[in-house]
Amino acid sequence: MDRRKSLKSIVLGSVAGGLAIHGCKPSTEAKELVEAPKITYPGRVPLETELINELQDEQFLNPNEVETLTILCDLILPPSEAFKAASDADVVSFIEFMCKDNEAFQPDIRGGIMWLDHKCNTEYGVEFKTATVAQQKAILDEIAYYDPEVPGNERPFEVNFFSLVRNLTMTGFYTTKIGIEEIGYKGNMPNVWDGVPDDVLEQHGVSYEEEWLAKCVDQSKRGIIAEWDEDGNLLT
Known part of the structure; x- marks a missing residue:
């Protein structure tokens, strides 16, 4: 599979549903592996921050599960000269x-x-984590593909598991700084606007009035806030 071309499209894809049972939480031995420090999250109200920190205090994955998932995730998004790995x-x-939150x-x-x-x-x-890469891929090849015509609740458990981890x-990767930089997403950034292109203006049979063009598109005046009189005439 070409991971960058075929997988980016499912970053926000649906994930497989859970079963009606819940696994037991392991001991706190694994806490050091994934526990994050309590912090204040920008844009979060105090109640949200408190709930997030409560989740961080809990532990779901045990050491073996952490190691196995790390290997599995890196098989889904492996490193290369051009790209980073999931880990x-x-x-x-x-x-x-996410497992603690849902x-x-x-x-x-x-x-x-x-x-x-x-x-x-x-x-x-x-065990999976000690198998060779070839052995690991051979197992994953059996569960990595599914028939989209078959409803999720009718697919084999292991197929839904892999789909969930893949999603x-x-x-997880493409909502981090590393992933966002890989996509090339710049977000909302200030730019320079030179007005509607001439060919578009011509297509619609309109044009700028010189007065408006000088006041609204002149980049030397981009910091000036426009003002109007009571009749709606542009003053500055």
């Missing part, structure tokens, strides 16, 4: 947060990792 953007911490993800994520290890043990006698990986 460079700490995508697993994003998945951890508990419906938890059984699919935990169960999917268990499925990967079971499948790998059955096929190769090792979360893409969302």
Whole structure:
């Protein structure tokens, strides 16, 4: 797969639904791996900040799950000379947060990792994280594609698991500074406006009045705020 051409389109794609069960939370041993410090989030009201920090205090993924997901996410978005890997953007911490924020993800994520290890043990006698890249890709090739005509609730569990991780990986990566820079998104930035192009004006049979052109399109006056008189005539 060409990861940049085929996967960017699903950054905001739908994710697979969770099962009706919830996995048990592991011990706090893994806390050091993904726990973020309490901070104040710009643009968040105090209640939102409090809720976010409460989620950061919780722990869902255990060490084995963190290691396995890190490998899996990097297989979805691997590094190259031109691009960063999913792990460079700490995508697993994003998945951890999303699992705590939306508990419906938890059984699919935990169960999917268990499925990967079971499948790998059955096929190769090792856990997924210690298998060779070729072995890992061979397993993923079996679950990476699905028939869009088949509803999500009728697809095999492992297929929905991979779809969920893929979507979360893409969302997590392309909403970080690294991912945004890769896309080339600049956001809202000030620019210089030279007026409507001449060919467009000609197409609609209109033109600028010299007075308006001098006052509104002259870049040397771009810092001047326009003023009108009571009759609607432009003063400055």
